[in-house]
Amino acid sequence: MSRKPELKGRAARLAQLFPAGPGRAARTPFVLLVVLLLGGGLIGLLVLNSALSEGAFRLDDLKRETKSLTDEEQALQRDVDAYSAPDALQRRARELGMVPGGDPAFLDPDGTVKGVPAPAAAPARPTKAPDPLVLTPEAYPTKSPTPTSTPSATPTTPGR
Numbered sequence: 001m002s003r004k005p006e007l008k009g010r011a012a013r014l015a016q017l018f019p020a021g022p023g024r025a026a027r028t029p030f031v032l033l034v035v036l037l038l039g040g041g042l043i044g045l046l047v048l049n050s051a052l053s054e055g056a057f058r059l060d061d062l063k064r065e066t067k068s069l070t071d072e073e074q075a076l077q078r079d080v081d082a083y084s085a086p087d088a089l090q091r092r093a094r095e096l097g098m099v100p101g102g103d104p105a106f107l108d109p110d111g112t113v114k115g116v117p118a119p120a121a122a123p124a125r126p127t128k129a130p131d132p133l134v135l136t137p138e139a140y141p142t143k144s145p146t147p148t149s150t151p152s153a154t155p156t157t158p159g160r
Helices: 010-017 027-083 086-095
Strands: none
Touching: 027 086
């Protein structure tokens, strides 16, 4: 015998906003929302994992390329060091027919000469001048199509 009291005024208007029947929330939209959120989260994790994996592979490739380029740079630096060593420079200079210079002379700012210049000493034994290096257009491409003449080296021997 429970009877609801009659509401009047403001309370009656507020009571009309709420459903009068038994309170039962619809479960289908809520379950659908939860399934969509979980599915979206899993797909998002899959995409994120794939992007990280791709980045790791790219990083590995870049590290391998960096190591290769570093090795090449070190090999080139060793070549430069070998060619610029004093004994290598001296050997190449002798092959080209160069001889050590004599005593140098120095100029003062006022134009006077200090020291007595001496000519370079002749080599102890005559050396054969190397054959001239002939450059082909394929070796060094030029901007203009006109051919350039290559100077020919004539061997000079002291005393002739």
